[in-house]
Amino acid sequence: MAESGKTINPAAEAMLGKAAETGVSTAFSRVDEMKPCPIGAQGLCCKNCAMGPCRLTKEGQVGICGATVETVAARNLARAIAAGAAAHSDHGRDLCFVLHGAATGEAPGYQIRDEFKLREVARDLVIETEGREKEEIAIDVAEAALAQFGKQTGELAYLARAPKKRQELWRDLGIAPRGIDREIVEIMHRTVVGNDQDAEHILDQGMRAALGDGWGGSMLATDLSDILFGTPSPLVTQVNLGVLKEDEVNIIIHGHEPTLSEMIVAAARDPEMVEYAKTKGAKGITLAGICCTSNETLMRQGVPSAGNFLDQELAVLTGAVEAMVVDIQCIFQGLVAVAEDFHTHVITTSPKAKITGAMHMEFDEHRAPEIAREIVKTAVDNYPNRGATYIPQGQENMVPGFSHEYIRYMLGGYYRGSLRPLNDAIASGRLRGVAGVVGCNNPRVVHDQAHFDIVKEFLKNDVLVVQTGCGAICNAKYGLLQGEALKHAGPGLREICETVGIPPVLHMGSCVDNSRILTVLAEMATEGGLGDDISDIPGVGLAPEWMSEKALSIATYFVASGVYTLMGVKSPVEGSEAVTDIIGRGWQEKVGGKLEFEPDMEKTIQKSLDHIDKKRAALGLPEYDPTRFGQSGDRRFSAWLKARAEGAEVSPYSMAGVSVEEA
Ligand code: XCC
Numbered sequence: 001m002a003e004s005g006k007t008i009n010p011a012a013e014a015m016l017g018k019a020a021e022t023g024v025s026t027a028f029s030r031v032d033e034m035k036p037c038p039i040g041a042q043g044l045c046c047k048n049c050a051m052g053p054c055r056l057t058k059e060g061q062v063g064i065c066g067a068t069v070e071t072v073a074a075r076n077l078a079r080a081i082a083a084g085a086a087a088h089s090d091h092g093r094d095l096c097f098v099l100h101g102a103a104t105g106e107a108p109g110y111q112i113r114d115e116f117k118l119r120e121v122a123r124d125l126v127i128e129t130e131g132r133e134k135e136e137i138a139i140d141v142a143e144a145a146l147a148q149f150g151k152q153t154g155e156l157a158y159l160a161r162a163p164k165k166r167q168e169l170w171r172d173l174g175i176a177p178r179g180i181d182r183e184i185v186e187i188m189h190r191t192v193v194g195n196d197q198d199a200e201h202i203l204d205q206g207m208r209a210a211l212g213d214g215w216g217g218s219m220l221a222t223d224l225s226d227i228l229f230g231t232p233s234p235l236v237t238q239v240n241l242g243v244l245k246e247d248e249v250n251i252i253i254h255g256h257e258p259t260l261s262e263m264i265v266a267a268a269r270d271p272e273m274v275e276y277a278k279t280k281g282a283k284g285i286t287l288a289g290i291c292c293t294s295n296e297t298l299m300r301q302g303v304p305s306a307g308n309f310l311d312q313e314l315a316v317l318t319g320a321v322e323a324m325v326v327d328i329q330c331i332f333q334g335l336v337a338v339a340e341d342f343h344t345h346v347i348t349t350s351p352k353a354k355i356t357g358a359m360h361m362e363f364d365e366h367r368a369p370e371i372a373r374e375i376v377k378t379a380v381d382n383y384p385n386r387g388a389t390y391i392p393q394g395q396e397n398m399v400p401g402f403s404h405e406y407i408r409y410m411l412g413g414y415y416r417g418s419l420r421p422l423n424d425a426i427a428s429g430r431l432r433g434v435a436g437v438v439g440c441n442n443p444r445v446v447h448d449q450a451h452f453d454i455v456k457e458f459l460k461n462d463v464l465v466v467q468t469g470c471g472a473i474c475n476a477k478y479g480l481l482q483g484e485a486l487k488h489a490g491p492g493l494r495e496i497c498e499t500v501g502i503p504p505v506l507h508m509g510s511c512v513d514n515s516r517i518l519t520v521l522a523e524m525a526t527e528g529g530l531g532d533d534i535s536d537i538p539g540v541g542l543a544p545e546w547m548s549e550k551a552l553s554i555a556t557y558f559v560a561s562g563v564y565t566l567m568g569v570k571s572p573v574e575g576s577e578a579v580t581d582i583i584g585r586g587w588q589e590k591v592g593g594k595l596e597f598e599p600d601m602e603k604t605i606q607k608s609l610d611h612i613d614k615k616r617a618a619l620g621l622p623e624y625d626p627t628r629f630g631q632s633g634d635r636r637f638s639a640w641l642k643a644r645a646e647g648a649e650v651s652p653y654s655m656a657g658v659s660v661e662e663a
Contacts, residue, residue, distance in 0.1 A: 004028070007310070007447035009477055011241040014392035015314035024338055026313040031443040042575025043073035049193035059577065065193060073576035074199035075191040077552070077583075078206040080572065082187035084553030085209045087329055088512050089149065089180045089217025090352075091256055095224035096145045098259050098365050102228060103138035109263060109369040112138055113230040117405070121223045125157050138227070145220050151179030156216045162518075163525040165533040166562060170211065173590060175204055175560065177212035184209050200582050207560040207591070214557030219515035225258050225296065232299040232401035232509065239476040241311065242395035243304035244320050248286045249277045251379045252306055252315055255327035256510065258296040260349055260363045261289070263372035264325060265301050273376055280383045285376070290315060291330045292469060292510035299401040299509055307477070308448075308470035309547075310441040313338045316346075320389040323379035327363070328353050330440075330548065343385040347375060398476035399483075400507035402466070404519045410500055419520065421500070422464075423529040426538060426616075430492035432462040432624040433612035436517045436558075438471050439543030439551045442569050448474045450544035450568050450601050455480060457605045459504050462490035462626065463612065466520070469511040471545070480505045491630020514554050517541075518561060531619055535562030535592030538615035540608040544568035544601070559583070559593035564611045566604050571597030 004016050006028050019026050039045045039055045046063050047053035054063030054072070062068055067075075101107025112118055115134045122129045122137050125144040129137055148156055155176045159167055170176040177183045187209050190196035196205070226232070244250045251268060253261045267273055268285045277285050288306040289297050297303040306315045309330055315321055316338045324335060327350045336357040339346045346358040349371075354360055361375055405417075412418035425431040435458050441447050451474040455465050459480075467475060479485055482503050486494050489504045497504050508516045521534045530537050541558040543551045546567050558565045573579040574597075588594040598604045613624060643650050 011392035070578035084550035085213035092221035100142035210556035295510035433538035442547035
């Protein structure tokens with residue numbers, strides 16, 4: 001770790017040095033000045049009415065209305081889940097409008113890029129496809145998708161994608177979401193003063209709203225993005241602050257929705273615009289992403305990534321960014337203050353998110369290409385105003401774009417796409433299990449460290465890792481999202497990755513794309529060989545550096561889908577033993593998954609591996625044995641090539657005992 005002790009990213013460290021030198025404040029420095037409120041941190045501040053805020057400090061104490069510690073903690077957690085589910089789902093809703101506009105021609109510039117996926121989604125939303133034009137189908141899909149938000153009764157259509165057993169469990173428990181919006185609104189209602197006051201009951205509704213996010217709003221966001229912009233497949237691109245260019249106009253796209261960013265990509269690549277940039281003295285235009293906008297554009301367009309959540313202010317600090325174009329979510333208000341010291345324009349674009357002091361160029365899908373061009377031109381016009389720059393060296397290659405469709409294809413081919421080889425690899429013990437490591441950065445812990453250390457340890461232990469969000473961008477920076485990362489993999493994992501031709505860490509997209517992980521888990525459970533429900537699979541979910549309410553919604557829908565989920569940093573319900581027990585032991589009994597907050601990395605790793613081994617044992621699978629596999633694959637062949645090059649007369653078959661270190 002670098003000097004400051006705040007990040008493991010050398011590029012970020014260099015920028016922190018510059019921030020200290022110039023006295024610019026960033027989240028990294030503000031976190032030292034801002035002690036967390038000790039009552040809020042425990043989940044025990046109740047400000048749901050004007051009799052308070054009631055600051056509960058210990059078990060047994062009650063608020064003015066009589067609310068107990070557990071009620072207050074449960075209400076606070078449920079509201080956070082509602083906020084997270086609302087954010088993801090509202091993002092999904094916007095994509096419905098764009099798809100509708102693309103199909104009717106009212107949103108010029110957008111098209112239906114993946115007709116195959118459109119037809120698949122239509123089937124799941126029970127829409128007739130036979131003999132119909134793709135535009136006709138898309139209009140119906142967009143309308144049916146929108147109706148999922150406002151549905152009042154019954155259940156969400158995509159729940160049918162879950163294993164049968166899981167669907168029945170949700171119905172039995174009364175937590176199958178009826179409509180995406182309804183469940184969120186109901187949390188707000190239930191947590192109003194004097195309403196639902198049974199902690200367990202409040203948190204059941206938390207699961208219901210979160211399921212509406214994972215199997216509803218987020219899943220629709222993923223599907224409709226794929227239909228509009230293409231279903232991702234692997235490609236090579238670069239990551240880290242070093243992707244910014246000294247002699248080009250640099251535009252950063254930051255936030256979440258692909259709707260605007262895809263248009264900006266097109267505008268920035270337009271030869272006319274590149275020529276225009278040259279008239280301003282630049283050699284060209286470089287686009288780079290941050291946060292989930294980055295995930296969306298790197299996996300579909302190969303747009304390089306400047307970094308994750310905590311890199312955003314540091315990017316502006318390079319002095320080399322002409323415009324930071326943002327839409328929704330995870331955008332620091334502090335960006336405007338950092339930009340004041342430079343020529344950078346912070347440009348807000350969403351009617352839902354303005355920042356005081358930023359330039360606002362409102363996005364409207366009805367004139368998207370035109371607005372995107374105006375934005376890019378504004379950035380280009382700003383290039384001559386650039387002062388001194390400092391771009392830290394260093395970027396890494398990464399291979400993003402493992403949609404669940406691509407994973408099925410790569411394992412089974414075009415005609416026999418299947419997850420069977422994955423299940424078989426787990427059953428045989430070549431893979432010990434699977435882990436989804438997702439979520440944010442949080443300046444309360446060392447930037448990127450937990451993501452990196454935990455994932456490296458999983459690889460060593462033959463656990464195949466999938467990543468989304470800022471966690472994916474994190475490990476891309478340290479080279480784990482490319483073939484070269486196999487040097488960190490245990491022998492069995494390495495064998496599988498070499499056979500299939502994949503890196504040991506698969507990038508599955510943005511945070512709404514955690515729904516892709518749900519789809520993979522559901523398919524693994526129905527494929528056979530690993531039980532018949534998601535909770536049977538030897539796998540875990542982690543968000544070791546989480547900070548957003550969205551992460552709480554994600555964690556909750558993973559748990560409600562049967563996944564043991566460990567979050568780092570700290571517990572937002574620390575102050576209530578009862579609530580800690582409800583979301584841990586209680587949910588474990590109810591839905592087969594549990595939510596645990598574990599700030600200690602070593603313990604997180606151990607708990608994850610123990611859980612995977614326990615699930616293996618429950619399925620009657622052979623105990624994980626790291627010495628059993630790894631004698632096939634390229635390693636032995638490479639050792640033979642090396643020996644032969646050194647003049648030894650050996651047969652490749654005699655190299656069977658070559659150890660990992662030797663090869
Ligand atoms: Fe935001 Fe999605 Fe978290 Fe990153 S990981 S800090 S939520 S951008 Ni979703």
